[in-house]
Amino acid sequence: EAQVTQNPRYLITVTGKKLTVTCSQNMNHEYMSWYRQDPGLGLRQIYYSMNVEVTDKGDVPEGYKVSRKEKRNFPLILESPSPNQTSLYFCASSSQGGLEAFFGQGTRLTVV
Amino acid sequence: GESVGLHLPTLSVQEGDNSIINCAYSNSASDYFIWYKQESGKGPQFIIDIRSNMDKRQGQRVTVLLNKTVKHLSLQIAATQPGDSAVYFCAERWGNQFYFGTGTSLTVIP
Numbered sequence: 001e002a003q004v005t006q007n008p009r010y011l012i013t014v015t016g017k018k019l020t021v022t023c024s025q026n027m028n029h030e031y032m033s034w035y036r037q038d039p040g041l042g043l044r045q046i047y048y049s050m051n052v053e054v055t056d057k058g059d060v061p062e063g064y065k066v067s068r069k070e071k072r073n074f075p076l077i078l079e080s081p082s083p084n085q086t087s088l089y090f091c092a093s094s095s096q097g098g099l100e101a102f103f104g105q106g107t108r109l110t111v112v
Numbered sequence: 113g114e115s116v117g118l119h120l121p122t123l124s125v126q127e128g129d130n131s132i133i134n135c136a137y138s139n140s141a142s143d144y145f146i147w148y149k150q151e152s153g154k155g156p157q158f159i160i161d162i163r164s165n166m167d168k169r170q171g172q173r174v175t176v177l178l179n180k181t182v183k184h185l186s187l188q189i190a191a192t193q194p195g196d197s198a199v200y201f202c203a204e205r206w207g208n209q210f211y212f213g214t215g216t217s218l219t220v221i222p
Contacts, residue, residue: 004155033210040120042201043156043212050208058209090155098210099144103155 002027006091006104013081013111021076021107023091031094032074033058033101034066036087043090048098049074081111120199124219131189133216135202138183142204142211145178147187150215151198159187159200194220 004025013019025032033048035058045058049068063085065077074093078085088108092101125131137145143164148156162169162176162185169176175188185202199215 031208035212040214042214043203045210048208048210056208059211092155097208098205099146099161100158101156103148103157105155 002102004091004093004102004104006089006107008107009105010108011110013109015082015111016080019078019081019109021078021089021091021109023074023076023104024072025074025091025093025102026072027093027095027102028071029093029095029102030071031096031098031101032068033092033094033098034064034074034076035090035092036060036085037090037106038087046076046089050097081109083111085109086111120215120217122217122219124221125192127194127220127222128191131187131192131196131218131220133187133189133200133218135185135187135213135216136183137185137202137204137213138211139204139206140180140183142206144205145176145185146203146205146210147174147176147185148201148203148212149196149198150201156201189218192218192220194222196220 030051034046035043047066049055091104094101146161147159150156160171177186197220201215202213
């Protein structure tokens with residue numbers, strides 16, 4: 001089954017404690033992306049990757065890092081989480097430059 | 113219709129009626145426009161997209177209309193069903209980046 005898998009689904013952490021949210025896709029897609037979803041603001045793109053070892057900033061990259069060492073994986077790293085990073089995060093992948101994207105189930109992150 | 117930064121608009125329709133969801137986009141240089149559906153507790157799901165050089169595209173029970181003159185996009189759902197109840201987002205692609213609207217919540221009344 002074609003899917004994008006994020007882990008964990010729920011995470012509560014404390015300010016400043018580094019964390020990684022993993023994302024994996026099984027469709028051999030070149031394009032992968034991270035979004036955060038906040039009430040009233042829709043989805044905002046954090047980072048995206050056109051292919052292995054190619055990553056670029058999206059609209060709201062501050063406080064986040066990503067890596068793309070393998071085609072299937074695109075982890076999101078928060079080196080020093082802060083409460084304003086409390087949000088619902090989605091990973092997505094696509095074979096067409098981001099079009100017709102498949103989204104993961106989401107990771108709800110709370111930073112206290 | 114939806115736009116960046118506003119409260120989530122809502123739309124209620126009777127089962128079997130047609131639904132029209134509107135979206136105002138911001139960048140005239142965007143080359144693709146996309147509609148996604150998001151059900152409660154799930155990630156967005158692709159519905160249909162349209163290239164900027166087109167003004168209409170039809171899918172299964174859905175039609176997207178693009179009016180570049182006024183930067184307006186709409187999604188029409190024919191014979192709306194209870195399973196269509198969800199939040200609908202428009203998105204635009206500019207370069208390799210995507211910009212989403214705030215969404216419209218569609219409720220189908222049985």
